[in-house]
Amino acid sequence: MALEKELETYKNKLPELKQHEGKFVLIHGEEVVDTFTSYEDAIKEGYKKFGLKPFLVKQIHSIEQAQFVSRFITPCSV
């Protein structure tokens, strides 16, 4: 899976990140860079700071929220 290290960091840091519920966190490797009010701001900062290197932007939820798609599709990666 892509962004494996960043997802592990998110999981490990979630107890501290919970205070920012609903905000978007920017993570690179094991570093939690910052939290942002909007998805767009977090993405902008990610590209500004890390260019084309891997980084993760994820909305903080103490209980993971799922997206729902009623049509028959198969989620995939490129």
Next chain:
Amino acid sequence: MPHFTLQISPQGAILNALIGLSEARQGALKAAGQAIPNLVPIRALVDTGASATCVDPSVLQALNLSPTGNTMVVTPSTGGKPAAVDQYDVGLIVPPADRNQVPLIMTTLPVICAELLVSQGFHALIGRDVLRQCVFSYNGSIGLFTLAY
């Protein structure tokens, strides 16, 4: 409020749109001296049954994207159980039918990669994440839908 009205096709509320890189990714490619891929023309279905916008892998591959997010998704294909999927940041442009009106532009939108869309006759599902910023009117009695933004 800018808007356009289109005929409802047998597949539903279908519109033509363009998908490209998010504004921020374009900047990163420029800074790295790399070429920016052209916008990809797509057919998209406005789908109120999708909480997130989904895009066919052929479109995301043409843009040479890497994931910048991850979320859980539940679809009939996941057997009702949440599955972890990558998210990609893109830009979405829906050109207006009338040239005097402004297009719907989302410079940074997280999308999920989803197979089986092309076989259903379109490349993307426009989900409620986009509709959150719009007024979507579906008038089945006269076979028209309107999107205002």
